Amino acid sequence: MPHVYFLKFPKNIEKEGNSGVVFAGFGENDAFPSLRAYDIEGIVNDRLKHRLSSHDEISFENDSSVSAFAQKEMVISFMEGIDPSYMEAEQNYLFELFNKYTELIIKILITGNDEKKERIKKKLQKSSEKILIDHLEKLKIYRQEKYINPVTSVVSMLPKDELAAMAETLVSLTSFARKVKLGPETVGGPIDVCNHFKKRWLYMD
Numbered sequence: 001m002p003h004v005y006f007l008k009f010p011k012n013i014e015k016e017g018n019s020g021v022v023f024a025g026f027g028e029n030d031a032f033p034s035l036r037a038y039d040i041e042g043i044v045n046d047r048l049k050h051r052l053s054s055h056d057e058i059s060f061e062n063d064s065s066v067s068a069f070a071q072k073e074m075v076i077s078f079m080e081g082i083d084p085s086y087m088e089a090e091q092n093y094l095f096e097l098f099n100k101y102t103e104l105i106i107k108i109l110i111t112g113n114d115e116k117k118e119r120i121k122k123k124l125q126k127s128s129e130k131i132l133i134d135h136l137e138k139l140k141i142y143r144q145e146k147y148i149n150p151v152t153s154v155v156s157m158l159p160k161d162e163l164a165a166m167a168e169t170l171v172s173l174t175s176f177a178r179k180v181k182l183g184p185e186t187v188g189g190p191i192d193v194c195n196h197f198k199k200r201w202l203y204m205d
Contacts, residue, residue: 020053022069032058035067064156074174081147091136098128 024035034057041049056065068075076084102124106117158166 037069064152066152066155071174071178074177075170078170079148079151080143094132098132102128
């Protein structure tokens with residue numbers, strides 16, 4: 001495991017201090033732009049330690065995209081209508097609540113030996129988890145339809161100068177939020193817009 005840890009990015013292990021680089025634009029044979037973002041940690045044994053962290057591309061079916069990097073919580077809040085840390089806390093609380101509710105039902109309503117209670121508890125937990133996952137999926141669809149889709153549909157029609165203004169506004173909003181919260185500021189710098197025919201790409205860093 002230590003060998004893999006230093007040479008690669010093991011799954012489910014997050015490390016602080018990674019850098020990143022984003023490539024966006026047209027390849028030699030591309031009709032539409034695409035985006036590739038990589039996490040970079042350094043050079044080990046003369047090889048660059050990196051992994052693909054995200055990718056997206058414009059096509060006839062997908063005519064616009066909004067991607068954020070570095071400190072992206074404000075962009076996510078704008079796009080999805082909810083702060084990502086609040087959404088994560090709410091989901092964790094719901095899972096905890098469903099588990100406690102299952103245990104309460106077993107304690108109050110179910111009689112019998114411990115083996116029977118444990119069997120019923122597992123069935124209830126499985127059903128509760130299915131209900132909760134379905135609930136979260138419906139909320140995800142709602143955010144997509146009510147928040148994300150309206151923004152991306154507008155992005156697909158905006159001229160380049162307004163795309164740049166939108167990107168600058170989101171970057172400035174993120175920077176301001178970090179200032180008032182006394183957090184580290186890693187957002188700023190130039191804002192670029194890729195444009196091909198009427199297909200739009202907007203990305204901020």
